[in-house]
Amino acid sequence: MSRHSVEIDGIRKAFGALTVLENISFDIHEGEFFSLLGPSGCGKTTLLRLIGGFEPPTSGRLLIDGQPVEGLPPEKRPTNTVFQSYALFPHLTVAENIGYGLRSLNMPKAEQEKVVKESLEMIRLSQLGGRKPHELSGGQRQRVALARALARRPKVLLLDEPLSALDKQLREEMQMELRRIQRQVGITFIFVTHDQEEALALSDRMAVMSAGRVLQIDAPDRIYEAPSSREVAAFIGSMNFFDGVVETIDGQLAHVRSPGKGLLKVNIAGAGGKIAPGVAVTVAVRPEKLSVGPADAAQINSIAGMLASAAYYGDRSHIHMRAADGTTVLVSATNAQRGFRGADRVGSTVVASFRPEDAILLPPTGAWADISHKQPAKEGSRQAA
Incomplete structure (x- = not known):
């Protein structure tokens, strides 16, 4: 001790x-x-x-x-x-x-x-x-x-x-x-x-x-x-927040319907028994946990939108994508691993995606517990x- x-x-x-x-x-x-x-x-x-x-x-x-x-x-x-x-x-x-x-x-x-x-x-x-x-x-x-x-x-x-x-x-x-x-x-x-x-x-x-x-x-x-x-999530680093409602629970996955983002699958480990169908939640995803690709490269948890801007920072690029509901999705991609160069074209249609285990489920306000x-x-x- x-x-x-x-x-x-x-x-x-x-x-x-x-x-x-x-x-x-x-x-x-x-x-x-x-x-x-x-x-x-x-x-x-x-x-x-x-x-x-x-x-x-x-x-x-x-x-x-x-x-x-x-x-x-x-x-x-x-x-x-x-x-x-x-x-x-x-x-x-x-x-x-x-x-x-x-x-x-x-x-x-x-x-x-x-x-x-x-x-x-x-x-x-x-x-x-x-x-x-x-x-x-x-x-x-x-x-x-x-x-x-x-x-x-x-x-x-x-x-x-x-x-x-x-x-x-x-x-x-x-x-x-x-x-x-x-x-x-x-x-x-x-x-x-x-x-x-x-x-x-x-x-x-x-x-x-x-x-x-x-x-x-x-x-x-x-x-x-x-x-x-x-x-806390908003204060520490950068974070994308996708508000939605839990539709179903499938084992360790919550299926969250988010306006403008579609149906998102998120691992519910750590959220305890507070996740249930009908519960309002926020899906939080760090920019570096997202990948971006052309519209035909859709994967699980794909969010479609239009490339609004791409800023080059040497080792990485910060990509701002405009989703269907008008909100901005931030993607931070390392330039050494980034294979999709079409993302540099402002106005092109792109898709951002993430793995279920790379997202965090949060209450819209407050914390899950004391x-x-x-x-x-x-x-x-x-x-x-």
Whole structure:
């Protein structure tokens, strides 16, 4: 059984009449890279600030390393925070910045120097300890901020969108650095981001948030492949939604009549006993799960339409098809595997198709069931890799 690093139980936060967090309850496992993902204003940064002690909860309990921390200020909690702005002292060297927080620990000077040296090695800046922050690149400054936060050996490191100020290439490099350092130090990281790809790439588990609520908590591949609701499916990546009504059930297949799309066959595994004839559902299909071909290449789950546009992105093409009911179907096809070159002709008649096991059945709104936020750690998680 994995030990819980952070336990959040019934947390609510309100600023006057405005409620920004409502009944948040879940656990974060020791040594886990856990991400809080959601759009601006969803409450993810507020939740991080509550964990760090920068804001008090309106109600609810919060435990870190098994100990209640309500009422404790940030400096009394076993946490430290890396901010988006780096917050480095411009008049101090890199080494002095890293060692700044050690001064209050009553640690011998020789031990402080050892920690600073090890920290510089960890972030691969051993040769730059004597430089000032303005002499570093953005990625180097972010690594120094990370090392300074880790130097005090917190139980939990809180990261508030620390990579958002970096350009795309540097951001991707720093993502891998973050993951390497987290594995090396082995402590719990709680990472706030609105970037879906970032959360998918870094996390052991992630919580998708919206309007002060947690919609789903799971491993990244489960969030992407098996979203619990239409809201989660729409927020993570791109998704096609085909609304319809279940006509019949044939073993593990639901036959769904969708206006403008025809009769669609979808595997019902995971939907439990909630699927029955007459039930309104949404068939959700990722663009990369669809294939596109000429009108005479009809297969199972074929949706006919007209090619509206095709955009070339080097390794793949994004194809927009207009279905019979006027809605748009998005297909993402790898150019290495794409055999149908006629799809490049705007106005041509095409057919998009998908396999029954590549679609997800969702309720038109909400989720099939209440989310169990108190989940056990999954064996074989990335932290064990």
